[in-house]
Amino acid sequence: MITAPAPMPPAYDSGDTAWLLAATAxxxxxxxxxAFFYGGMVRTKHVLMMIKMSFAALAFGTLVWWAVGYTLAFGPDVGGAGLIGNLDHVFMNDIGLTTLTGHIPTYVYATFQMGFAIITVALISGAIADRATMRGWLVFVVLWLLIVxxxxxxxxxxxxGWIVKHLGALDFAGGLPVELNSGVxxxxxxxxxxxxxxxARREERPNNIPLVVVGAGLLWFGWFGFNSGSALTDQGTAAAAFIxxxxxxxGAMVTWPLVEKWRTGSVSTMGVVSSAVAGMVAITPACGEIDTLGAVVTGLVVGAVSAFAVTLKYRLGIxxxxxxxxVHGVGGFIGLIMVGLFATARISGQKGLFEGGGWALLGKQLVAIVAVMxxxxxxxxxxxxxxxxxxxxxxxxxxxGVPGKEEERAYDFRTAGRLEEIVAGKTASAASDxxxxxxxxxxxxxxQASR
Structure with a gap:
C-alpha cells in the first residue's frame, strides 16, 4: 500500500527547489x-590516471560528505566561534523528507554542497598530474576533505561561519573554500x-585537445549551476549570477589570447579554453555581488594576469x-579582490571601494584571503x-600497470607499433617485400576482426 507523503512545511518553495535540483545535477x-579536461591535457600514458583521480574524488568525496562532512560543515556551530559544526547530523542523522534548509529540502541543499566538496579536491589533482600514486591520492582525498x-x-x-558572520567578508559562490583553497x-x-x-625543459603537449575542449564545455555548463545555484532561489540574484x-x-577570453599572442606570436586552443576557465574562477566569488560592468572588468583582468601567472612555475621551479x-589560485584571489572593489550592496548591504563604500570591505576581503591561504x-x-x-x-x-593481463590503455597503439616493427624489418620472418x-x-x- 502506497501512503501519501507527509506535507511539506509552509516555508517550502517548489520553484526554488526545482531550480536547485537542476543546479545540483x-x-x-x-x-x-x-576528468576529460585534465585527461586531454596530460601525456597519453597518463590519461586514464587523471580520469580515475577525478572519479575517485567523486566516489570518496560523496561518502565522506554523507558520513561526517556535511554535519561538520553545516551542523550547529561549536562554541559560537564559527570554526566548525557539531556531529548532530552524522550519516545524515535527524534529516528527513520534510527537513528544510531555508525553504529548500535539506537533502537537496546537502547534495548541492557535496558537489562543491568533490570538485574542489578533484581540482588539486591537476597540480600533481603524472606523479601521484592512486593509493596515496585516495588517502589524501579523505584526509584533505575532513581537515581542510x-x-x-x-x-x-x-x-x-566566522568569515561571514564575524568578519563580514563576502563570497557569493565559493571563491575562498573552492577556488583559492584548491589553488593554494x-x-x-x-x-x-x-x-x-x-x-622545465620537458615539452608537455596535450594528448587530445578536443577532449580538453569537451571537458571545458561541461565545466562551463556546470558553472552556471555552481554560481546561479548559490543564490538558492530562482529569482533575480540567480539571473545576475548567471549572466x-x-x-x-x-572577458578573460579576450585578454588571455592577447597576452599569449604578444608573448609567443600565436594563440593556442589551450590558451583559449584555459582563459574561459580562469574567467569563471574569478567571477565565482563575485557573480552575485557585482553588476555586469564589474563582471566584464573581472574577466578582462584575470585573463591578462593568469596568462602571465601560469608561466611563473618555470621560473620558480614548481x-x-x-x-x-x-588559474584557480590566482583567479580566486582576483575575484575576491574584485568583490572589495565592485560590490553593489544589493545583497549584503556592503559596497565596494569603487561603489562608494570606502576601504572597509576590501580590508575584510584581504583578511579572509590571508586566513584561508x-x-x-x-x-x-x-x-x-x-x-x-x-x-x-x-x-x-x-x-x-593496473591489475589484469595487460596494462589498461586510453588509446590502442599496438597496431601502429606492430606496423612500425614490420616495416623497419625488426621481425625475424620479414625477409622480403x-x-x-x-x-x-x-x-x-x-x-578488423577484433573490433
Whole structure:
C-alpha cells in the first residue's frame, strides 16, 4: 500500500527547489567534465590516471560528505566561534523528507554542497598530474576533505561561519573554500611531490585537445549551476549570477589570447579554453555581488594576469603541471579582490571601494584571503607529507600497470607499433617485400576482426 507523503512545511518553495535540483545535477557533472579536461591535457600514458583521480574524488568525496562532512560543515556551530559544526547530523542523522534548509529540502541543499566538496579536491589533482600514486591520492582525498575543506566550508558557507558572520567578508559562490583553497592546496602538494629535474625543459603537449575542449564545455555548463545555484532561489540574484558568469568567461577570453599572442606570436586552443576557465574562477566569488560592468572588468583582468601567472612555475621551479595555482589560485584571489572593489550592496548591504563604500570591505576581503591561504597551505602540506611518508604519494617515473593481463590503455597503439616493427624489418620472418605485405595484410585483418 502506497501512503501519501507527509506535507511539506509552509516555508517550502517548489520553484526554488526545482531550480536547485537542476543546479545540483549541473555541479555534479563538473567533476566528470574535469576528468576529460585534465585527461586531454596530460601525456597519453597518463590519461586514464587523471580520469580515475577525478572519479575517485567523486566516489570518496560523496561518502565522506554523507558520513561526517556535511554535519561538520553545516551542523550547529561549536562554541559560537564559527570554526566548525557539531556531529548532530552524522550519516545524515535527524534529516528527513520534510527537513528544510531555508525553504529548500535539506537533502537537496546537502547534495548541492557535496558537489562543491568533490570538485574542489578533484581540482588539486591537476597540480600533481603524472606523479601521484592512486593509493596515496585516495588517502589524501579523505584526509584533505575532513581537515581542510570542511572547516573552510563552515567558515564561508554556513551562516554562523566566522568569515561571514564575524568578519563580514563576502563570497557569493565559493571563491575562498573552492577556488583559492584548491589553488593554494595545489601549490602545497606540488612542493611535496617534487618536480622531475627536467620538468622545465620537458615539452608537455596535450594528448587530445578536443577532449580538453569537451571537458571545458561541461565545466562551463556546470558553472552556471555552481554560481546561479548559490543564490538558492530562482529569482533575480540567480539571473545576475548567471549572466555575470558568462561575462566573466568572455572577458578573460579576450585578454588571455592577447597576452599569449604578444608573448609567443600565436594563440593556442589551450590558451583559449584555459582563459574561459580562469574567467569563471574569478567571477565565482563575485557573480552575485557585482553588476555586469564589474563582471566584464573581472574577466578582462584575470585573463591578462593568469596568462602571465601560469608561466611563473618555470621560473620558480614548481611543477604545477596543469596550472591549478595559476588559474584557480590566482583567479580566486582576483575575484575576491574584485568583490572589495565592485560590490553593489544589493545583497549584503556592503559596497565596494569603487561603489562608494570606502576601504572597509576590501580590508575584510584581504583578511579572509590571508586566513584561508595560510590555513590551506600549512595543513595541506602536512597532510601530503604524512601521506607520502606512510602509504606513499610520489609515484615512480611511470605509473604501475593496473591489475589484469595487460596494462589498461586510453588509446590502442599496438597496431601502429606492430606496423612500425614490420616495416623497419625488426621481425625475424620479414625477409622480403612480399612477406612484409603479407604480414601487414594479416595484421590489418586481425585488427578488423577484433573490433
Amino acid at each position: 549541473m555541479v555534479l557533472l563538473m567533476t566528470p567534465g574535469l 575543506y570542511v572547516p573552510l566550508a563552515h567558515w564561508v558557507f554556513d551562516e554562523d 592546496a595545489g601549490l602545497a602538494v606540488a612542493l611535496v611531490l617534487r618536480a622531475p629535474r627536467d620538468f 555575470n558568469t558568462q561575462l566573466g568567461a568572455a 611543477d604545477d603541471t596543469l596550472d591549478v595555482v595559476g 595560510a590555513f590551506s597551505f600549512v595543513l595541506t602540506w602536512l597532510i601530503a607529507k604524512a601521506v607520502d611518508r606512510t602509504v606513499g604519494f610520489r609515484a615512480t617515473e611511470e605509473y604501475a 612480399e612477406e612484409i605485405v603479407r604480414q601487414i595484410s594479416r595484421l590489418l585483418r586481425d585488427r
